[in-house]
Amino acid sequence: METILHVFFNLEVMKQALPIVAAAFPVSLIFGFGGFLLAIPGGLTLAFMKMARYRLLRWPATVYVDVVRGTPLALQILILYFGLPFLPIYNVIAAPLSGIDVLGINATVYLRGLLILSLNSSAYLCEIFRAGIQSIPRGQMEAARSLGLSLPRSMAFVILPQTVRRILPTMMSEFILLFKDTALLASVAVMEMTLASKIIAGRVFNQSSYVVAACFYLLLTIPLGRLVSYMENRLAESEGDAA
Amino acid sequence: MSTRNTTSYAEFAQPVVRIKGLKKAFGDNVVLRDVNLEVDRGEVVCILGPSGSGKSTILRCINLLETPTSGEVWFEDTQVNAKGTDINKMREHIGMVFQQFNLFPHLTARGNVELALRQVQKKSKDEAKDIACEMLERVGLADRSEYYPSQLSGGQQQRVAIARALALAPHVMLFDEATSALDPELVRDVLDVMRNLAEGGMTMIVVTHEMSFAREAADRVIFMDEGVIVEEGTPTQIFDNPQHERTKDFLGHLA
Numbered sequence: 001m002e003t004i005l006h007v008f009f010n011l012e013v014m015k016q017a018l019p020i021v022a023a024a025f026p027v028s029l030i031f032g033f034g035g036f037l038l039a040i041p042g043g044l045t046l047a048f049m050k051m052a053r054y055r056l057l058r059w060p061a062t063v064y065v066d067v068v069r070g071t072p073l074a075l076q077i078l079i080l081y082f083g084l085p086f087l088p089i090y091n092v093i094a095a096p097l098s099g100i101d102v103l104g105i106n107a108t109v110y111l112r113g114l115l116i117l118s119l120n121s122s123a124y125l126c127e128i129f130r131a132g133i134q135s136i137p138r139g140q141m142e143a144a145r146s147l148g149l150s151l152p153r154s155m156a157f158v159i160l161p162q163t164v165r166r167i168l169p170t171m172m173s174e175f176i177l178l179f180k181d182t183a184l185l186a187s188v189a190v191m192e193m194t195l196a197s198k199i200i201a202g203r204v205f206n207q208s209s210y211v212v213a214a215c216f217y218l219l220l221t222i223p224l225g226r227l228v229s230y231m232e233n234r235l236a237e238s239e240g241d242a243a
Numbered sequence: 244m245s246t247r248n249t250t251s252y253a254e255f256a257q258p259v260v261r262i263k264g265l266k267k268a269f270g271d272n273v274v275l276r277d278v279n280l281e282v283d284r285g286e287v288v289c290i291l292g293p294s295g296s297g298k299s300t301i302l303r304c305i306n307l308l309e310t311p312t313s314g315e316v317w318f319e320d321t322q323v324n325a326k327g328t329d330i331n332k333m334r335e336h337i338g339m340v341f342q343q344f345n346l347f348p349h350l351t352a353r354g355n356v357e358l359a360l361r362q363v364q365k366k367s368k369d370e371a372k373d374i375a376c377e378m379l380e381r382v383g384l385a386d387r388s389e390y391y392p393s394q395l396s397g398g399q400q401q402r403v404a405i406a407r408a409l410a411l412a413p414h415v416m417l418f419d420e421a422t423s424a425l426d427p428e429l430v431r432d433v434l435d436v437m438r439n440l441a442e443g444g445m446t447m448i449v450v451t452h453e454m455s456f457a458r459e460a461a462d463r464v465i466f467m468d469e470g471v472i473v474e475e476g477t478p479t480q481i482f483d484n485p486q487h488e489r490t491k492d493f494l495g496h497l498a
Contacts, residue, residue, distance in 0.1 A: 137343075139343050140347065142345065143339075143345035145331075146339040146408075147334065147335070147359035147411065148331045149331070149358075149359060153362050153363075162347075
């Protein structure tokens, strides 16, 4: 018992780790929220491509989603984090950012990390969006079109508002997954919470700093998880009403 | 003509809907074989027939929810199924009411009626609201304007759907089994609204199983079976003196 307390809950180490992990918390938040927000338009685009009438739009989206979802994010990070700087397009965007630091980290690191996370998450969101849109009864689109609304307007005013309500819990679950996955950026030396706690752990040969990091992750994931189940229940109730 | 001096002779004489040699097949399944139909301004046409006879498909070809396999569908002076037709512009003038109501569940009754007024006809907020309230009043639901569809009975939902279509001042209204999904005690309110519309001179094409409505409100009754119009005539002709075996059979089964 004492060993467990000493190895995982060493108060001295935790005290030492707290400010350092806390300082890295906003970094993890930026990667989590930023990556997710960027993934939303990407996921929507992919979803519409997958539902398109033309094969030329459909198959690139299908291949993209299959490849991204079928390979580990840890691997995608290794490939792209060091691979992106070889792409001319990336450098055009990155060049003006190279002199800027945020929270002690260079802006190009954020750029690369956010790009990778959003590219990954957009593939998952694509499937969430597509399933959500296709779960809206056909009659809704027909009613909208029969009133003279164009296809984009029918989507924007009739289909998507209903879809969002339905998929919001699933989207938030996807956000929780992405937020936890920001820890994988530790593998390419991005100073987010997991790496920050690892540095202390290595210095003092003790795991307690990781527990501190775990608490910070839980700070976000537990309330959000509760919110998801609350929203799912409410949704189940309101859909029951409508039927 | 003198009472209608704003309407040119051509416009007055022209049918609102004209269907020529309409065929519709879903894969190998031929739903409409060779349908010819003209509906004049102010006319109420009821289409009867067993399920699967293609009644609803005719309506859905008129506003191009289904694309005809061949043949021509005309709305006033425009061919609906021709390349380059602005179908959204057409649909604005072709009101449709569905069996399943298809109200937008995320909008209130008023929101349902306002949507196309705002997004298609580009009316101002106030103008759309005025029209929406007027239409809801017309279908007897002025006091339900802020209710969501899930808070309304089936009959009320269908009346909101009618108000939604009427708000755009359509030149023709298509009713696709508008009362078939309703509990019997709710059917009457919807039929009353439809009867009022008919009396008010609205051009209507009504697919229905409500024989009493067809008998009272229709100018012309069409009996369909297996994708063709078997027989048509005034309600008296069709109901009291059907000529065709299949019509007699169908009406006999109902009695």
